[in-house]
Amino acid sequence: MESKKKMRAAVIHEYGGNGIFKNEEIAVPEPASDEVLVKVHYASVNPMDYKLRAGYMKAFIPLKMPAVLGIDLCGTVETTGSAAKKFKTGDLVFGRADFTKSGSYAEFAIAKEGQLAHAPKNASEKEAAALPVTAGTAFGVLFDVAELKPGQKVLITGASGGVGQMAIQLAKNAGAHVIGTTSTANLKLIKDLGADEAIDYTDGDFSGRVKDADIVFDTVGGDTLDKAYKTVKKGGILVSIAGQVDDSIAKKYGIRAKYLSVPSDSQTFEKLAKLVDSGKLRVIIDKEMPLEMIAEAHALSESRKAKGKIIIKI
Numbered sequence: 431m432e433s434k435k436k437m438r439a440a441v442i443h444e445y446g447g448n449g450i451f452k453n454e455e456i457a458v459p460e461p462a463s464d465e466v467l468v469k470v471h472y473a474s475v476n477p478m479d480y481k482l483r484a485g486y487m488k489a490f491i492p493l494k495m496p497a498v499l500g501i502d503l504c505g506t507v508e509t510t511g512s513a514a515k516k517f518k519t520g521d522l523v524f525g526r527a528d529f530t531k532s533g534s535y536a537e538f539a540i541a542k543e544g545q546l547a548h549a550p551k552n553a554s555e556k557e558a559a560a561l562p563v564t565a566g567t568a569f570g571v572l573f574d575v576a577e578l579k580p581g582q583k584v585l586i587t588g589a590s591g592g593v594g595q596m597a598i599q600l601a602k603n604a605g606a607h608v609i610g611t612t613s614t615a616n617l618k619l620i621k622d623l624g625a626d627e628a629i630d631y632t633d634g635d636f637s638g639r640v641k642d643a644d645i646v647f648d649t650v651g652g653d654t655l656d657k658a659y660k661t662v663k664k665g666g667i668l669v670s671i672a673g674q675v676d677d678s679i680a681k682k683y684g685i686r687a688k689y690l691s692v693p694s695d696s697q698t699f700e701k702l703a704k705l706v707d708s709g710k711l712r713v714i715i716d717k718e719m720p721l722e723m724i725a726e727a728h729a730l731s732e733s734r735k736a737k738g739k740i741i742i743k744i
Contacts, residue, residue: 438744439536440724443496445485448728452684453721459532459540463513463672466541468523472559473534473721474502475731475740476592482529483728493530500534500742503527504549504559514543516696522549524558526566533658535724537744547699550706557706557713560592560739563710566694567703568597571647571669572604575688580605582644585661587636589625590616591650591740592739593671598623603710608641611636611654619714619737637661647670659683714738 435458440451461467466732481487502523507517517523527539549558572578584601588594589610601608602624610625617628626724629636635657648655651673657731659676662668664684668675672693678686705711716738719727725739 438721439498441496441498442493444741445488446709447484448480448725448732450483451725451728455456456536456673458538461509461511461514461540463511465511465528465544466514466517466523466543466546466704467508467510468505468527468539468541468546469508470505470527470537472505472556473500473527473742473744474563474565475676475742476501476558477731478563478735480728480732481492491530497529498536498539499529500531500536500539501526501529502559502562503534503539504555505539505744508538510543516543517546517548518549522540522555523547524549524561524703525696526694534695535721535742535743545694545698547696547703550703552707554558555722556705556715556718556741556743560672560713561596561706561740562694562699564592564739565596565600566698567593567671567692568600568647569698569702570692570694571671571690572600572645575668575669575690576645576647576694578594578604578606578645581607583607583609583642583663585609585611585640585643585659586625586649587611587645587647587651588668588672589620589628590737591649591668591734594620595623595738596711597647597649598625599711600705602626603705606645610667613651617739642666645655645669648699659687660683668728673740713743716735718743719740722733 527534531642590612608628610620637657648670668687675687716736718741
């Protein structure tokens, strides 16, 4: 259902390159009974966004055109559905918008009540908007899937990326020995975030330098994932968010291997907010751009040259 009230939004009418966004005035969506309408102050860009836009994921996440993309958000509650009782109008929240209905690249977005939490008190709104997908994914992989315990050895591939940056901090906070792979330019960055060892993947095969990791968290896929199996100790686990794992190879090494996307929820976001408020989790922002520059923001994301989150000010 749509209201007569209008909002600014970055809209796509078809799959394609970053030039297909249209800045339009469209109807403000109305929340269903278990949903919340959020007035978006900040959104952020994730690799999943441009993959959705380009149609790479349409086989299993088809978009209904015209579509408003954007998952991460921070903003204030505008109104709630009849069964959504957790938040009230004016509450400052952060979480995941439902981009299949109306995403966060707009003045208002729809979110399930269970996909929102009260924003951290000791972080800016733009920092809160950077957390949901990256930190939520890292938390889910490390604690819900891999069941990380203090003293374990954790290898994170692509450690300077958005998810990797969060994974380093979360694993270190939990008492793990953290190893990260990255390019030469980002070695200092991941050390500053808490990595005990920083491996330059351009300087030889990282899989020859890491052995017996309890947990390997792959954020890269491809050839990096192929090499990662041999770094896991027998009985350990390899989790990739970037490529399909090969069960036969995992069996050969005596390890578990999973490929998955970890959906975050309010409980995870509440835990992340506490970590931010206690100073144990920080966000690195690369650039802030207005909604009207969403095409440029996607181009930067696709270039993989950003050293932190790309924030969209609505």
